[in-house]
Amino acid sequence: MKKSIGIGLMGLGVVGSGVAGALLEKRDSLAAEVGCPLILRKVLVRDMSKSRPVALEDNVLTTDPKVLMSDPEIDIVVELMGGEHPALEYISQSLQAHRYVVTANKEVMAKHGEELLTTARDSGVAIMFEASVGGGIPLLMPLQQGLLANDISTIYAIINGTTNYILTSMSAEGTGFGEALRKAQELGYAEANAKNDVDGTDATYKLAILASIGFHASVRPQDIYTQGIDSLGEPDFRYAKELGYEIKLLAIGKQNEGSIEVRVHPVFIPVDSLLAKVGGVYNAVQIEGDLFGKLIFYGRGAGSLPTASAVLGDVVALGQVINAAMKGHIPSTQLMTKSIRPIAELETKYYLRLSIADRPGVLAQIAKILGDHDISIASVIQKEADNLTQTAEIVIMTHPAREMYMQQALSEIGNLPVVREICNLIRVEG
Amino acid sequence: MKKSIGIGLMGLGVVGSGVAGALLEKRDSLAAEVGCPLILRKVLVRDMSKSRPVALEDNVLTTDPKVLMSDPEIDIVVELMGGEHPALEYISQSLQAHRYVVTANKEVMAKHGEELLTTARDSGVAIMFEASVGGGIPLLMPLQQGLLANDISTIYAIINGTTNYILTSMSAEGTGFGEALRKAQELGYAEANAKNDVDGTDATYKLAILASIGFHASVRPQDIYTQGIDSLGEPDFRYAKELGYEIKLLAIGKQNEGSIEVRVHPVFIPVDSLLAKVGGVYNAVQIEGDLFGKLIFYGRGAGSLPTASAVLGDVVALGQVINAAMKGHIPSTQLMTKSIRPIAELETKYYLRLSIADRPGVLAQIAKILGDHDISIASVIQKEADNLTQTAEIVIMTHPAREMYMQQALSEIGNLPVVREICNLIRVEG
Numbered sequence: 052m053k054k055s056i057g058i059g060l061m062g063l064g065v066v067g068s069g070v071a072g073a074l075l076e077k078r079d080s081l082a083a084e085v086g087c088p089l090i091l092r093k094v095l096v097r098d099m100s101k102s103r104p105v106a107l108e109d110n111v112l113t114t115d116p117k118v119l120m121s122d123p124e125i126d127i128v129v130e131l132m133g134g135e136h137p138a139l140e141y142i143s144q145s146l147q148a149h150r151y152v153v154t155a156n157k158e159v160m161a162k163h164g165e166e167l168l169t170t171a172r173d174s175g176v177a178i179m180f181e182a183s184v185g186g187g188i189p190l191l192m193p194l195q196q197g198l199l200a201n202d203i204s205t206i207y208a209i210i211n212g213t214t215n216y217i218l219t220s221m222s223a224e225g226t227g228f229g230e231a232l233r234k235a236q237e238l239g240y241a242e243a244n245a246k247n248d249v250d251g252t253d254a255t256y257k258l259a260i261l262a263s264i265g266f267h268a269s270v271r272p273q274d275i276y277t278q279g280i281d282s283l284g285e286p287d288f289r290y291a292k293e294l295g296y297e298i299k300l301l302a303i304g305k306q307n308e309g310s311i312e313v314r315v316h317p318v319f320i321p322v323d324s325l326l327a328k329v330g331g332v333y334n335a336v337q338i339e340g341d342l343f344g345k346l347i348f349y350g351r352g353a354g355s356l357p358t359a360s361a362v363l364g365d366v367v368a369l370g371q372v373i374n375a376a377m378k379g380h381i382p383s384t385q386l387m388t389k390s391i392r393p394i395a396e397l398e399t400k401y402y403l404r405l406s407i408a409d410r411p412g413v414l415a416q417i418a419k420i421l422g423d424h425d426i427s428i429a430s431v432i433q434k435e436a437d438n439l440t441q442t443a444e445i446v447i448m449t450h451p452a453r454e455m456y457m458q459q460a461l462s463e464i465g466n467l468p469v470v471r472e473i474c475n476l477i478r479v480e481g
Numbered sequence: 482m483k484k485s486i487g488i489g490l491m492g493l494g495v496v497g498s499g500v501a502g503a504l505l506e507k508r509d510s511l512a513a514e515v516g517c518p519l520i521l522r523k524v525l526v527r528d529m530s531k532s533r534p535v536a537l538e539d540n541v542l543t544t545d546p547k548v549l550m551s552d553p554e555i556d557i558v559v560e561l562m563g564g565e566h567p568a569l570e571y572i573s574q575s576l577q578a579h580r581y582v583v584t585a586n587k588e589v590m591a592k593h594g595e596e597l598l599t600t601a602r603d604s605g606v607a608i609m610f611e612a613s614v615g616g617g618i619p620l621l622m623p624l625q626q627g628l629l630a631n632d633i634s635t636i637y638a639i640i641n642g643t644t645n646y647i648l649t650s651m652s653a654e655g656t657g658f659g660e661a662l663r664k665a666q667e668l669g670y671a672e673a674n675a676k677n678d679v680d681g682t683d684a685t686y687k688l689a690i691l692a693s694i695g696f697h698a699s700v701r702p703q704d705i706y707t708q709g710i711d712s713l714g715e716p717d718f719r720y721a722k723e724l725g726y727e728i729k730l731l732a733i734g735k736q737n738e739g740s741i742e743v744r745v746h747p748v749f750i751p752v753d754s755l756l757a758k759v760g761g762v763y764n765a766v767q768i769e770g771d772l773f774g775k776l777i778f779y780g781r782g783a784g785s786l787p788t789a790s791a792v793l794g795d796v797v798a799l800g801q802v803i804n805a806a807m808k809g810h811i812p813s814t815q816l817m818t819k820s821i822r823p824i825a826e827l828e829t830k831y832y833l834r835l836s837i838a839d840r841p842g843v844l845a846q847i848a849k850i851l852g853d854h855d856i857s858i859a860s861v862i863q864k865e866a867d868n869l870t871q872t873a874e875i876v877i878m879t880h881p882a883r884e885m886y887m888q889q890a891l892s893e894i895g896n897l898p899v900v901r902e903i904c905n906l907i908r909v910e911g
Contacts, residue, residue: 199794342789347780356773
């Protein structure tokens with residue numbers, strides 16, 4: 052059993068800071084999962100003097116990659132620099148030095164994934180890269196583990212948040228491409244140079260990784276037909292709507308009879324499909340397998356914390372492997388005793404449907420009881436009465452209220468002579 | 482390194498047959514993942530004489546659980562009998578006999594999960610139960626692995642396909658509860674005795690498991706407030722629609738400041754939320770974590786093959802653990818070289834937008850070129866022309882056609898003097 056597992060972090064930008072921050076803040080819970088603490092030993096940066104959002108101990112920062120890679124206390128190298136070079140060389144050298152590697156680098160993994168997996172195997176270590184596709188959405192691990200009894204036939208992926216944000220604006224607001232791109236840039240959803248997003252390159256890198264893992268095949272970026280979104284115009288969205296479609300940039304992978312089809316381009320998809328409802332910067336990946344049928348994974352595909360979530364998932368998995376090799380047992384979830392709140396303490400909005408006598412003043416009586424129990428009414432619908440039975444139906448939507456008070460109020464309302472029946476009480480979520 | 486890993490299967494009903502069938506059919510690919518073959522050694526059944534959809538070798542069937550549990554060649558016991566007893570006793574005895582266990586039994590895991598996890602740990606083995614919640618959707622493994630750096634704050638789960646089917650019918654077709662239930666039973670989406678589904682018991686078992694794993698807490702079925710769907714009436718759906726909501730049976734778990742809230746009951750959810758769009762027998766689980774933000778997992782929550790997918794995922798994971806302990810290395814994905822189809826061979830439907838001279842006979846010229854290239858037109862929209870420029874816009878939707886032919890046709894169409902511009906060509910998916 053190890054005393055601790057040492058982490059070397061390459062890159063302290065947006066994602067790197069998120070990972071470093073979480074490693075420090077979640078130190079105890081991460082240690083409980085791994086079986087020993089994860090210690091941030093070294094962080095590779097370009098400029099020592101820059102001010103950092105994370106408080107690191109002395110001697111942790113370095114500008115020399117060799118210092119990090121040769122540190123005997125570092126077990127796992129986390130590469131978050133991005134770009135092809137020198138990230139590729141650093142990852143490769145780390146693996147050759149028998150360090151486990153976690154990376155979020157889609158370009159390196161798309162172009163050189165196969166050789167890096169081989170280097171890792173030859174060195175008796177492993178490289179994990181969940182964060183390289185779909186940010187915080189667990190995709191690669193499920194494909195490599197829980198789903199691997201399946202033959203995957205289809206991948207439909209919205210995996211570039213910038214273009215999905217632009218397409219959502221163009222569809223919802225009728226804005227042109229240029230204006231939608233500018234708005235995305237203003238809001239920070241697109242970089243100043245958004246070329247790699249807009250022309251489909253980013254989605255192509257991610258599809259190369261996803262298809263390689265999903266189809267157990269070597270799929271490289273140059274195998275993928277790629278077309279961006281800059282040719283789309285306002286009329287296309289208008290016609291799409293008229294015809295019952297939404298326009299999305301889809302990364303598509305299909306496999307049948309051992310042959311593969313991989314492409315990234317704008318598509319019309321039926322407006323009532325779930326993928327058509329994926330709006331803004333969200334990502335979604337739909338996969339089809341012979342056993343599970345159809346699955347959709349939906350979540351945030353980018354950003355500091357979602358990406359940190361995926362990076363740390365990989366770090367913990369490797370930490371468990373390193374530790375299990377030492378102590379020879381399988382980690383399993385520890386359950387703790389936590390207090391469980393009774394339903395009476397619930398606070399939520401309510402829908403209440405009542406059948407009442409069609410007579411003046413009834414609503415006032417009901418409203419008074421609700422008010423007495425601190426329940427405030429958001430809206431009321433009263434339908435025309437049934438003349439024959441002199442009965443009316445009334446629906447009340449409340450603001451958030453306490454379940455206990457609502458149940459007390461309901462019992463008093465039920466006792467009102469003018470209330471024929473409490474038809475239903477349904478809680479409102481979301 | 483083991484020569485093979487022995488499987489003992491308890492129960493050969495709908496799911497058991499799916500698992501046994503896949504173990505035989507996918508023998509080679511599963512062996513490649515695990516590192517050695519998975520051999521079905523014994524299958525526990527109630528009646529030896531019943532005819533089976535799966536062809537098993539001689540001496541595999543037995544009616545004696547002790548024969549299965551004492552077989553030294555069995556490494557993993559797969560329990561698919563369902564029900565609390567005697568499944569609980571068989572699982573417990575198998576763990577005590579140092580067998581790894583995979584189960585799809587939600588009732589046993591909801592009521593006795595904590596003690597079985599302890600028994601497994603004390604015996605140096607493990608119990609896995611991905612199939613007990615959400616059928617083919619990977620939920621427990623992601624929560625236990627890739628996502629575990631997160632604190633989970635909210636679980637919103639549509640995890641009972643029968644009730645979701647009934648609610649979808651009631652909402653879409655205005656049918657009453659009784660009629661919707663009967664229809665679900667006729668179609669095989671509800672059992673003859675659907676009490677456990679309709680009254681929320683099934684969803685409560687699944688929430689107990691999901692909340693225990695998601696919140697790292699001991700949550701038992703009796704901790705959960707439960708209310709079924711049988712009180713819902715046609716007016717509730719009518720008002721829900723009027724107010725902008727959909728009605729769903731939601732299993733809800735919330736955690737804050739170390740205290741937990743768990744409940745299963747019908748709720749109003751906003752009609753434009755993704756969960757509101759989850760129709761029919763599909764399941765969906767939305768979770769919120771401090772790092773990843775919001776994630777949704779969507780897929781088939783029941784059925785022979787989706788459940789078999791989850792069971793086999795667990796079996797392979799345990800097989801890898803058993804094998805890795807012997808040979809001391811980490812399994813990693815093997816990439817194969819597969820042929821990649823060029824985009825020219827794609828066959829899909831197309832949306833084509835053209836700017837044309839507003840003159841009789843233009844559509845005929847375009848249609849002729851498409852026809853010559855074996856491209857059949859599904860529909861045409863021609864908008865009123867711009868009098869000033871004498872230009873009209875025309876949109877053509879095609880039936881499935883070959884990309885190569887479409888590109889050839891497009892180049893000919895572009896050369897027509899009456900065609901001002903090929904504005905856009907977009908492929909149609911789904």
